Amino acid sequence: MGKALWCCLVFACLLIPLAVADWNILKQQTHDGLKISLKNYCESWRMNVELHNIREFQVVPEECIEYIGKYVKSTQYKVDSQRATDECLVYLSTSCNLKKDGLDAWIFDVDDTLLSTVPYYKNNLYGGKKLNVTSLEEWMSKGNAPALDHSLKLYNELKSRGVQIILVTARKEHLRSVTIDNLVKVGYYGWTKIVFRDPADELISVQQYKTDVRRQIVNYGYRIWGILGDQYSSIEGTPSPKRAFKLPNPMYYVA
Numbered sequence: 001m002g003k004a005l006w007c008c009l010v011f012a013c014l015l016i017p018l019a020v021a022d023w024n025i026l027k028q029q030t031h032d033g034l035k036i037s038l039k040n041y042c043e044s045w046r047m048n049v050e051l052h053n054i055r056e057f058q059v060v061p062e063e064c065i066e067y068i069g070k071y072v073k074s075t076q077y078k079v080d081s082q083r084a085t086d087e088c089l090v091y092l093s094t095s096c097n098l099k100k101d102g103l104d105a106w107i108f109d110v111d112d113t114l115l116s117t118v119p120y121y122k123n124n125l126y127g128g129k130k131l132n133v134t135s136l137e138e139w140m141s142k143g144n145a146p147a148l149d150h151s152l153k154l155y156n157e158l159k160s161r162g163v164q165i166i167l168v169t170a171r172k173e174h175l176r177s178v179t180i181d182n183l184v185k186v187g188y189y190g191w192t193k194i195v196f197r198d199p200a201d202e203l204i205s206v207q208q209y210k211t212d213v214r215r216q217i218v219n220y221g222y223r224i225w226g227i228l229g230d231q232y233s234s235i236e237g238t239p240s241p242k243r244a245f246k247l248p249n250p251m252y253y254v255a
């Protein structure tokens with residue numbers, strides 16, 4: 001046999017298992033006769049995460065790691081985020097009768113709402129690897145998370161309209177000072193209140209913790225006009241805000 005033929009054989013042996021693996025993933029999706037690509041499959045997975053049809057996922061499906069990585073680095077992710085913050089501004093201008101008595105309030109999440117954790121997840125398969133809290137907190141402690149630009153614009157706009165800004169984060173108390181330094185470094189300052197999880201709050205779900213904080217805020221007399229967050233656990237439950245806006249985040253799920 002010629003050298004070229006050998007090369008072809010070796011090449012085919014290497015490629016066939018890959019092709020079969022891919023085809024198996026897709027075959028599962030074509031039981032109703034619909035032919036779909038891997039991109040169709042992963043786009044649909046991402047969309048259904050955002051629609052809150054897919055919940056409590058532990059990791060991004062292996063076959064979609066590449067797709068999700070591309071998405072969170074893409075212009076589309078920026079455009080999707082900007083649309084969300086633009087809609088906050090539309091709502092603010094058309095539907096909020098601000099009293100300007102120091103009790104108009106807006107709540108923000110921190111991670112993947114004000115600060116981006118994409119640089120961390122980039123080294124962890126964009127959520128395709130099970131979360132290691134220790135290494136995430138080590139990364140957070142460095143205080144190098146970049147701002148999400150459109151969130152910073154909304155933040156400053158709310159501030160200029162005299163809305164009290166309240167940050168409610170699932171980060172723990174021991175990360176308080178590094179988080180504050182990080183926020184200030186990238187341009188966030190002048191908030192009214194920032195709330196971290198204390199050890200007792202770590203025993204309850206994030207959603208329970210965040211609704212407990214909202215209850216206190218309402219009891220102080222604040223009107224919560226809106227929340228911007230990237231997780232349903234930040235915006236669901238009572239007391240509810242008048243409106244809630246969700247930013248895209250297909251990398252992880254917090255219950």
Ligand SMILES: *[C@@H]1O[C@H](CO)[C@@H](O)[C@H](O)[C@H]1NC(C)=O
Pocket residue numbers: 132133134135138
């Ligand atoms: C989690 O991260 C820490 C710190 O980087 C590391 O020491 C530890 O081995 C990791 N644990 C697992 C299960 O990978």
